[in-house]
Amino acid sequence: MITLDELNLLRQHEKWEEVLKETRNHVKTEADCSYAWRALVQALERLDQKEEEYEAALQKLLDIKDRIMETSVKLAQHYREKGQVLDALRHYEKSMEVATADRQYDQIEAIWKEYIELAPDNLTFLLSITDRLHEIKHHQKAAALLKLTIPVTTRRKNWEGQYRLLKKIFAYTPQDDSLRTLFISTLEQMYADSPHFDEILDFSDIRKERNLEEALNDVETFAGFMPNSYVMHSDWGIGKVTDLSMLRKRVTINFQRKRKHQMDVNLARNIVENLKSDDFRVILVTQKDELQRLASDDPLQLVKVLLKSFGRDMSAKEIKEKLCPAVLPAKGWSTWWSKTNSEMRRDPFISVTGGAAKTYTLREQATSDEDELLQRFDETKFPRDKVDMIYEYLRTTKKTDIQDAVIRHFSKRLHTIAPYRKSATEKVEMWYTNEDLKELVPTLESMPEDLLLEVLMDVPKCIQVIKRLRFKNHELRFIKRFQAFHPESWEESFQQKLLEEDIQVRDEIAEFLVRSDRLDLIMTVVETAVSEFRKYPQTFIWLAKKGLMGEVDWLEGKINPPAMIERLLILTDYLTSQAKRREKDESAWLRKVAGEAREIIRRNHYALFKKHIQSADESVAQAIYRRSQTNDGLDGRTSSDLTTIIRARFPTLFETSTIKESLIPEGLQCLKESLVVKQTLLKRLIEIDLPTVVKEIEVARGHGDLKENAEYHAAKDKQKLLASQTSELQDMLQQARAVELDQVKGDEILFGTQFDIKPVGSDVVESYMMLGPWESDPDNNVLSYQAPFAACFIGHMAGELIEIELPRHTGRYEILAVRTIPSENLETVLARIRGDVEIPSFTSPSEPVSISSSGIESN
Numbered sequence: 001m002i003t004l005d006e007l008n009l010l011r012q013h014e015k016w017e018e019v020l021k022e023t024r025n026h027v028k029t030e031a032d033c034s035y036a037w038r039a040l041v042q043a044l045e046r047l048d049q050k051e052e053e054y055e056a057a058l059q060k061l062l063d064i065k066d067r068i069m070e071t072s073v074k075l076a077q078h079y080r081e082k083g084q085v086l087d088a089l090r091h092y093e094k095s096m097e098v099a100t101a102d103r104q105y106d107q108i109e110a111i112w113k114e115y116i117e118l119a120p121d122n123l124t125f126l127l128s129i130t131d132r133l134h135e136i137k138h139h140q141k142a143a144a145l146l147k148l149t150i151p152v153t154t155r156r157k158n159w160e161g162q163y164r165l166l167k168k169i170f171a172y173t174p175q176d177d178s179l180r181t182l183f184i185s186t187l188e189q190m191y192a193d194s195p196h197f198d199e200i201l202d203f204s205d206i207r208k209e210r211n212l213e214e215a216l217n218d219v220e221t222f223a224g225f226m227p228n229s230y231v232m233h234s235d236w237g238i239g240k241v242t243d244l245s246m247l248r249k250r251v252t253i254n255f256q257r258k259r260k261h262q263m264d265v266n267l268a269r270n271i272v273e274n275l276k277s278d279d280f281r282v283i284l285v286t287q288k289d290e291l292q293r294l295a296s297d298d299p300l301q302l303v304k305v306l307l308k309s310f311g312r313d314m315s316a317k318e319i320k321e322k323l324c325p326a327v328l329p330a331k332g333w334s335t336w337w338s339k340t341n342s343e344m345r346r347d348p349f350i351s352v353t354g355g356a357a358k359t360y361t362l363r364e365q366a367t368s369d370e371d372e373l374l375q376r377f378d379e380t381k382f383p384r385d386k387v388d389m390i391y392e393y394l395r396t397t398k399k400t401d402i403q404d405a406v407i408r409h410f411s412k413r414l415h416t417i418a419p420y421r422k423s424a425t426e427k428v429e430m431w432y433t434n435e436d437l438k439e440l441v442p443t444l445e446s447m448p449e450d451l452l453l454e455v456l457m458d459v460p461k462c463i464q465v466i467k468r469l470r471f472k473n474h475e476l477r478f479i480k481r482f483q484a485f486h487p488e489s490w491e492e493s494f495q496q497k498l499l500e501e502d503i504q505v506r507d508e509i510a511e512f513l514v515r516s517d518r519l520d521l522i523m524t525v526v527e528t529a530v531s532e533f534r535k536y537p538q539t540f541i542w543l544a545k546k547g548l549m550g551e552v553d554w555l556e557g558k559i560n561p562p563a564m565i566e567r568l569l570i571l572t573d574y575l576t577s578q579a580k581r582r583e584k585d586e587s588a589w590l591r592k593v594a595g596e597a598r599e600i601i602r603r604n605h606y607a608l609f610k611k612h613i614q615s616a617d618e619s620v621a622q623a624i625y626r627r628s629q630t631n632d633g634l635d636g637r638t639s640s641d642l643t644t645i646i647r648a649r650f651p652t653l654f655e656t657s658t659i660k661e662s663l664i665p666e667g668l669q670c671l672k673e674s675l676v677v678k679q680t681l682l683k684r685l686i687e688i689d690l691p692t693v694v695k696e697i698e699v700a701r702g703h704g705d706l707k708e709n710a711e712y713h714a715a716k717d718k719q720k721l722l723a724s725q726t727s728e729l730q731d732m733l734q735q736a737r738a739v740e741l742d743q744v745k746g747d748e749i750l751f752g753t754q755f756d757i758k759p760v761g762s763d764v765v766e767s768y769m770m771l772g773p774w775e776s777d778p779d780n781n782v783l784s785y786q787a788p789f790a791a792c793f794i795g796h797m798a799g800e801l802i803e804i805e806l807p808r809h810t811g812r813y814e815i816l817a818v819r820t821i822p823s824e825n826l827e828t829v830l831a832r833i834r835g836d837v838e839i840p841s842f843t844s845p846s847e848p849v850s851i852s853s854s855g856i857e858s859n
Helices: 004-012 016-029 034-046 052-063 068-082 085-101 105-118 123-135 139-155 159-172 179-190 197-204 212-223 265-271 280-286 288-297 299-310 316-323 330-346 369-379 383-396 404-420 424-440 449-456 459-468 472-485 490-498 506-515 519-531 537-549 561-579 584-613 618-629 636-649 672-701 710-735 823-834
Strands: 230-233 237-245 250-255 261-264 273-275 350-353 359-362 668-670 736-738 753-759 766-771 782-784 801-805 810-820 849-852 855-858
Touching: 004 016, 004 034, 016 034, 034 052, 052 068, 052 404, 068 085, 068 105, 085 105, 085 123, 085 369, 105 123, 105 139, 123 139, 123 159, 139 159, 159 179, 159 212, 179 197, 179 212, 197 212, 212 265, 237 280, 250 265, 261 265, 280 288, 280 299, 288 299, 299 316, 299 330, 299 350, 299 359, 316 330, 330 350, 369 383, 369 404, 383 404, 383 424, 404 424, 424 449, 424 459, 424 472, 449 459, 449 472, 459 472, 459 490, 472 490, 472 506, 490 506, 490 519, 506 519, 519 537, 537 561, 537 584, 561 584, 561 618, 584 636, 618 636, 636 710, 668 672, 672 710, 672 736, 672 823, 710 736, 766 823
Parallel strands: 668 736, 766 782
Antiparallel strands: 230 237, 230 273, 237 250, 250 261, 350 359, 753 766, 753 810, 801 810, 849 855
C-alpha cells in the first residue's frame, strides 16, 4: 500500500489518474484515513468525475468529521448542480453552523449569499445564525448579513418578513438610525390597505427625529387596534375594534360577551391577542359559512387556515375539537378526516410527524415529509440507526404511499456506507436491507457480492454474525448462504447455534439438519439442553414447547412431558430469582426468558399442563406441586390454579395435614408496601402499557393484510397477555388486605411473625419469616402462609412438636421460638419488594382501594 508521503508526491506532480487509483486502494484498508479521502475528492474534481463516488467520498469525510465546513460546502454545491435543492440547503445550513461555531466569518458571508438564493423565505434559520453571532458580540457582522437579505425580501414583497429582519438588525445595532427610512417604507407596504395607518405614522413621529425605538413601539401598539381589526380575550371571546383614540390611548372593542368595552391601549395589548381577519377564530365568528364551504370544497385549505392561525403543532384530536361541531358534524368526522389526512401527507407545506400520535405543522417553505425524513436519515450517524429508520418508514407507510425516490436515496446511502464499515454484522445487515429495498424498486442495484463473500469465508466471523443479526429474515437468508458456502462444515456450526441465546431461526436450523439426515446432532442438543437447562434456558424452552405441543416427530419418546413441566417450573423460579440479583439489562433478559417458560405452562388456560399432568407419577406430581407452591416466577393466581389442577388429578396425594384450616385467613394478606407496589403496577398496566399496545395495534393494522401482518399479531398477543395480567392483578387486589405489623402479637405463628424450628434428631436450627404470597422469597427463608409447608405451622406456638407429611416422608419439627419480625429483617424484605418500582407517597396505606378500568381510586 502506498504511503501518505508517496501519495502527496503524486499530488504535487498532479498525476491525478495515479492518485485516483492509489487512494481507492488506500481507503479499502484504512477506511478512516482523512488525508486519503481528501486526495480522492481532489482527484475526482480534477478529472471532472463528480458522480456517485465523489458524493460518497465527501459523505465519508463528514462521517469522520474532517473539515466539516469545507466538505459541507462542496456537498451543497454538488447537490445544487444536480438540482437537489433540499439536499443542498441542508449542507449549506450545516456549513454555516460550523463556520459560526468556529468563527470563520468570511466563509459565513459567502455561504449566506448562496443560501438566500435558494431559500429566501427561510428566515427562521437565518435569524438563528445571526442570533449566535450576536451572542458572541459580533453585532455588526450579524446586522450586515441580514442587510444582505433585505433586497431579496423587497423583491419578493415579503413585507412581514422584511419587518422581522429590520427589527433584528435594530436589536443588534440600535444606534443605526439609517434604518428609519427602511422601517417606514416597509410599514407602509405592510398596511397599504388600511385607511387609518397613515395617521398612526404621523402620531408616532417616526418620520421625524423621535427616538426610533419609542416610535416603533407606538406604531406597533396602535397598529394592533386600528378600527375594524380583531382581537381575542380569554373570557370575552372575539372582539372587533370600533374606535381608537391615540391621544387618550383608549380603544373601544365590541367583544362577543362584552359589548362596547373601553380600555387603555397598553392594558389591552397585555390582555388580548391581536388576530388577523383571516384567522380561523375570527372567520368562525364572522363568516362561519365560509369555513363550512372550505370543509366541503377545499378541506386542505381549511386545515392550513387552522394551523396558520394557531401557529403550532396540532394533533388530530385538537383539530377535531376545533372543527366539530362548529364547522363539521361529529358524525361525519371520520370519513372527512380520512380523506383530508391523505391529502395533507402529500402537501409540501404541511409536516406530518410522530408515530401513532401524529402532529401536523404548517411549514415556512414548501418541502415534504419525505425530504425531512431523508434529512434526518443523512444526519443519523450510526448505520444500525439508519437501518432502523428504513424499516420504520416501510412499517409506518402504506405501500401505495412509499416513494421510489426515498427508496433510491436509502439504497444509495447504504451503498456508500457499507464497504467502509469494519463490523461484519453491519455489512451483512445493510446488504440484506438493500435487498429488501430492491423488492420495492426492482431496478435498484444489489451491493457487491464481495461484501458478503468477505464475511462468508471466515467461519468464526459467520457464527458471530448469525448471532448478532437483529432481523429474522436477515438471519434466515444469511444461514442459507452460509450453508451453501460451507457444505462440509455447516452441520456442526448449526448444531452449536441451536444452543446459543437469542437465535431467531432455531426451527429453520433444525429443519435443515433433519433434511440432511443429521438427527444425531439434534439429539445431542436435546440431551445437553435437557440436562443443563439452566445453562441453555432458551434452547430448553424451545424444546419443551415443541415436545409438549407435539410439533415435531423427532422428539417423540425422547422426553418425559411431566418432567419437562417440572423443569420449566424450576427454570421459571431460578431465572426470576437470578433477575433480582443482576444489573438492569441482564435482569430484563432473565425475566423475559422466565416469562417464556411460564407462558408454556399457562398456554390456552393450562391446556398443556392439564394434558400432561395426567401421565405424571405421584413423585413427579408431588415435585410439581411443591414447585408450584414456592415459586418466585409465579403469581398467586397461577400458583393456586396449578395446585388445584394437581389436587384434582391426585385427590388422595395430600390428605394428611397438620394445617389449622380455621386459622388460614380468607382473601390475600400482604404488607402495605406490597399492596402499593401492586397498585402502582396495575396503574401502569392500565394507563401506560395497555394504551401503548392499542396504538401499536392501530399502527400495525394500517400496514395492510392482517393475515400476513406479523406485527399486528404480535401486538394482539401482547395485548392479550397484558389484559390477562391486568385481570389477574385486579382480582387479587380485590381480595388483598394490608396487615399492620404493629398489631401482630408474636406469640403464635401467623402472618408477620418469625419462627425458629429444628428437625427432630438434628442440631440444625432453621429460621423463617411468615408473610404472604407477594412477599414470598424461599431462597431467603421468607415463606408465604399459603405454601403447604408454611401453612402447617400456622397457629402453633413455641415448644410444640408437629408432624408434616412431605412428598417423600413425614417430617417432625420442634418449634423453638416465635416472635414478631425484627425491623432489620423486615427492611431487607421491603427493599426487595420495592425493587425498581417507585412507590408513591400515601397517607393511609391500609385504607381500602377500589379498582376500576380507568385506574386506581381511594374509597
